[in-house]
Amino acid sequence: MPSNPLKLTLCGISLQNPVIAASGTFGFGHEYAEILDVSRLGGISGKGLTLNGSAGNKGMRVYETPSGMLNSIGLENPGVRHFVTHEADYMRALGPAVIANLGGHCEEDYLEGAHLLNDADIDILELNISCPNVKAGGMAFGMLPETAADITQKVKAVSRHPVMVKLSPNAPDLVAVARACESAGADALSLVNTFLGMAIDVKQKCAVFENVYAGLSGPAILPIALRMVHQVAHAVTIPVVGMGGITSAEDALKFLMAGAVAVQVGTMTFADPKAMLRIIDGLSDYCAQEGLDNLQQIVGIL
Amino acid sequence: MAEIIKNEPIANGIYRMSVFGAPLGRAGQFFMLRVPGALDPLLGRPISICEIDADKGETTFVYQPIGRGTAQFAALLPGQQIEAQGPYGNGFPLKGGRTVLIGGGIGTAPMLQLAKELRKSDPARKIDVFLGFREEAYLEKEFESYADNVTRNIGGYVTNDVDFALDATYYACGPSVMLRAAAKAADEANASLFVSLEKHMACGVGACLGCTCQTEHGRKRVCKDGPVFDYREVRDAI
Ligand SMILES: Cc1cc2nc3c(=O)[nH]c(=O)nc-3n(C[C@H](O)[C@H](O)[C@H](O)COP(=O)(O)OP(=O)(O)OC[C@H]3O[C@@H](n4cnc5c(N)ncnc54)[C@H](O)[C@@H]3O)c2cc1C
Ligand SMILES: Cc1cc2nc3c(=O)[nH]c(=O)nc-3n(C[C@H](O)[C@H](O)[C@H](O)COP(=O)(O)O)c2cc1C
Ligand code: FES
Numbered sequence: 075m076p077s078n079p080l081k082l083t084l085c086g087i088s089l090q091n092p093v094i095a096a097s098g099t100f101g102f103g104h105e106y107a108e109i110l111d112v113s114r115l116g117g118i119s120g121k122g123l124t125l126n127g128s129a130g131n132k133g134m135r136v137y138e139t140p141s142g143m144l145n146s147i148g149l150e151n152p153g154v155r156h157f158v159t160h161e162a163d164y165m166r167a168l169g170p171a172v173i174a175n176l177g178g179h180c181e182e183d184y185l186e187g188a189h190l191l192n193d194a195d196i197d198i199l200e201l202n203i204s205c206p207n208v209k210a211g212g213m214a215f216g217m218l219p220e221t222a223a224d225i226t227q228k229v230k231a232v233s234r235h236p237v238m239v240k241l242s243p244n245a246p247d248l249v250a251v252a253r254a255c256e257s258a259g260a261d262a263l264s265l266v267n268t269f270l271g272m273a274i275d276v277k278q279k280c281a282v283f284e285n286v287y288a289g290l291s292g293p294a295i296l297p298i299a300l301r302m303v304h305q306v307a308h309a310v311t312i313p314v315v316g317m318g319g320i321t322s323a324e325d326a327l328k329f330l331m332a333g334a335v336a337v338q339v340g341t342m343t344f345a346d347p348k349a350m351l352r353i354i355d356g357l358s359d360y361c362a363q364e365g366l367d368n369l370q371q372i373v374g375i376l
Numbered sequence: 377m378a379e380i381i382k383n384e385p386i387a388n389g390i391y392r393m394s395v396f397g398a399p400l401g402r403a404g405q406f407f408m409l410r411v412p413g414a415l416d417p418l419l420g421r422p423i424s425i426c427e428i429d430a431d432k433g434e435t436t437f438v439y440q441p442i443g444r445g446t447a448q449f450a451a452l453l454p455g456q457q458i459e460a461q462g463p464y465g466n467g468f469p470l471k472g473g474r475t476v477l478i479g480g481g482i483g484t485a486p487m488l489q490l491a492k493e494l495r496k497s498d499p500a501r502k503i504d505v506f507l508g509f510r511e512e513a514y515l516e517k518e519f520e521s522y523a524d525n526v527t528r529n530i531g532g533y534v535t536n537d538v539d540f541a542l543d544a545t546y547y548a549c550g551p552s553v554m555l556r557a558a559a560k561a562a563d564e565a566n567a568s569l570f571v572s573l574e575k576h577m578a579c580g581v582g583a584c585l586g587c588t589c590q591t592e593h594g595r596k597r598v599c600k601d602g603p604v605f606d607y608r609e610v611r612d613a614i
Contacts, residue, residue, distance in 0.1 A: 101583040105600065109581065121585070129595055136578040136586030141416040143578060150585045150595065293415050321415060344579040345410065345418050347461065 079361040079368050080116075080354070084313055084336055085236035085261045087197040089171050091116040092369065093326065093354050096317055096340030097175035097200060097240070098122055098147065102161040103168050109347050114354060116336060117171035120161065122202050124176075125183040125190075127153030131207060133284035137273050142292030142319070143341055144271050146283045148207045149177050154187045162194035175240070176229075177202040178215075184225055188232045199235040201226065201260075204242030204267035206289045213267075216242040219254035226258040238262035238315065243295075243302055244270050252306040264315040264338065265306060266299045292341040293319040300332055307333025307374055321349060323356020333374040377412065378460040380452050381434060387514040390482070391450050392426070393458075394436045401425050401435070401463025403470075403490035404572055404604045408580040409437070410459040411448050420461055421445040422577050422599070424486035424549075427518070435460070438485040438515065464580050465603050468570060470497050471545040477523070478558060480508040480534055480550020484515055486572060490547060491522040502544075508534025508554065533557060540565035548572070548607075555614045559607045569607045571614065573598050589613035 080091035094117035095106075102120045106112055130150025137144045152160075157174065165172045174196045178184035184201070191199055203216035203225060215225045222239070230237050239255045241248060243266035252263055268289025273282035282288075299318020307314045316334030320326055321342045329337045342349040361369055378395035386392045398407060408420025427436040441450040452458060468490050475494050479487040484507050494503055505523040507513065509530050519526045527537050535557040540546065548558045549572040562569040575587035575598040582600025589598055591609045596602065607614065 099579075099584060101585075105579075105582040129590075130585060130588065134576060135588075136576050136584065138417060138419055141418055143419065145578070145584070145586060147585050150588060292418055341418070341578075344584060345415075345420065346459070347579075347581065 089116040092336035094338045096338035099340035113169035115170040119173035122175045122177040125187045142294030144288040146288040154190045158194045171197045173198045175200040188229045201239045219250045222251045223254035223258035226255045230259040236261040241265040249309045256310045262313045266318045304332040398435045398460035402467045404468035405463040405465045407460045407462035417445045426485040474502045474544035476546045477505045478548040480554040483550030495522040540567045571607045572603045
């Protein structure tokens with residue numbers, strides 16, 4: 075039997091393909107498992123968790139923009155303990171690599187959360203220091219190299235799982251943050267989280283979101299996300315997982331060529347729940363057409 | 377993917393679209409409709425099932441072109457394809473006995489399939505329908521095939537026409553002002569009332585948490601746990 079040209083290893087974990095459901099866009103897998111064959115995915119990153127859970131933000135939470143959307147969910151989630159006891163095993167049974175996305179409001183939250191996740195059968199801990207939608211903490215940790223390195227190093231010291239740090243495109247010097255996380259021991263990096271944006275209701279003369287600013291995702295951000303992935307992949311030696319507006323196999327290939335070993339798909343799943351399956355099929359076709367033994371051969375060719 | 381059979385105006389600014397090939401749902405459920413392959417607008421638009429013709433395999437939607445997405449739907453022609461993802465949501469619970477249906481504006485649409493299912497479940501039951509419109513009525517005739525009485529109100533408060541003191545189950549869908557008035561009246565009369573809620577949605581399946589609302593039993597997703605709720609549960613979200 076010919077070997078699977080899409081397979082790869084990420085943080086020592088074997089993935090059947092490089093297409094991962096992005097955090098916050100796939101729940102813990104239940105909902106989409108009713109609609110599509112989720113076992114075909116490379117991985118699933120679960121909804122961003124916080125230590126004690128959260129009801130999320132008030133008011134409008136999702137708002138469409140040209141070829142994209144703004145969200146202000148505010149990390150509504152059931153908390154790390156609930157995940158460990160109720161969701162982790164379910165996610166494991168689905169088949170794809172299991173990634174737990176951990177957010178926090180302060181250092182203690184992150185460390186206690188990482189500690190509790192040691193009891194869960196997950197493959198990778200995705201350290202979310204880039205959520206723009208929570209008032210305290212969240213993105214703050216990801217804005218500067220010093221704070222990003224500090225939290226990365228501390229979580230690494232606590233966690234038994236590989237740690238992939240999810241970076242914010244809103245950092246003034248993203249490459250410096252990426253390098254700092256690498257030096258602090260990160261096993262991988264994922265980027266980008268959403269761009270801080272804004273919407274105004276002109277009729278009502280008010281901001282659409284109660285938090286005023288919200289996170290922009292979808293095809294509209296692709297060119298900027300791609301540039302950032304390219305810059306970061308050239309600056310570090312650890313694996314980079316790229317995302318931001320991917321809608322097709324062609325888009326995924328752009329991120330791989332820019333240096334990402336795998337991709338995540340978020341917003342497009344909302345528009346077309348089967349988008350990731352199309353992308354996986356498209357990547358297989360590409361390998362056949364190009365005569366590639368393994369798709370990883372095109373990673374970082376640019 | 378579904379094929380458009382018919383797509384035409386039925387009143388000023390109101391369209392009716394029938395499609396073939398969408399999985400058949402039930403009253404109160406909705407579809408995320410989307411022009412195939414479009415990246416702008418990107419997301420599907422939640423549109424309720426207005427009527428199902430199970431024999432023909434057709435689902436009918438009634439919609440109001442108010443923005444970019446729905447305006448795109450209005451331009452589609454018979455024979456063209458539309459992505460109809462769904463059916464999503466819980467749908468209306470079909471209760472026994474007498475029923476009263478209250479629809480306001482475009483909220484009348486899901487009430488038609490409800491009337492149809494209620495009639496089918498019990499040919500002898502009493503079904504009263506109250507429809508409220510701002511300027512022009514639509515779907516009135518269609519309701520007459522299933523309801524005992526159809527009362528319409530143009531320009532006023534349709535809830536004022538309804539007697540909430542009957543031994544009946546009440547169902548309501550419409551603008552928040554109407555739902556709030558219905559909830560208040562149901563409180564006073566201690567009536568049983570189910571409401572269908574509307575929220576901006578991204579996924580429609582319960583994954584993004586963009587549409588959650590506060591309920592008596594914690595936060596719930598309007599798209600997945602709803603859109604139909606016992607009004608007492610979602611009093612603060614109406
Ligand atoms: C469960 C449910 C059932 C619905 N059933 C019907 C129906 O049968 N017929 C009908 O005409 N309308 C219905 N609506 C409302 C309909 O979804 C919106 O009018 C439509 O999404 C507007 O899209 P647009 O692109 O024309 O407007 P835009 O203003 O351009 O839309 C921008 C964004 O806001 C969202 N949005 C705007 N208005 C609403 C709204 N009132 N509710 C939810 N999202 C909104 C859109 O989905 C889109 O993501 C329903 C809404 C829900 C939640
Ligand atoms: C509704 C929504 C919720 C999100 N929630 C999270 C989250 O909990 N944790 C996280 O790290 N990223 C979250 N994200 C960011 C996505 O994982 C992803 O980084 C971003 O949307 C860019 O990818 P896309 O353009 O493919 O959506 C969320 C995005 C959206 C749209
Ligand atoms: S629209 Fe995504 S959870 Fe309801």
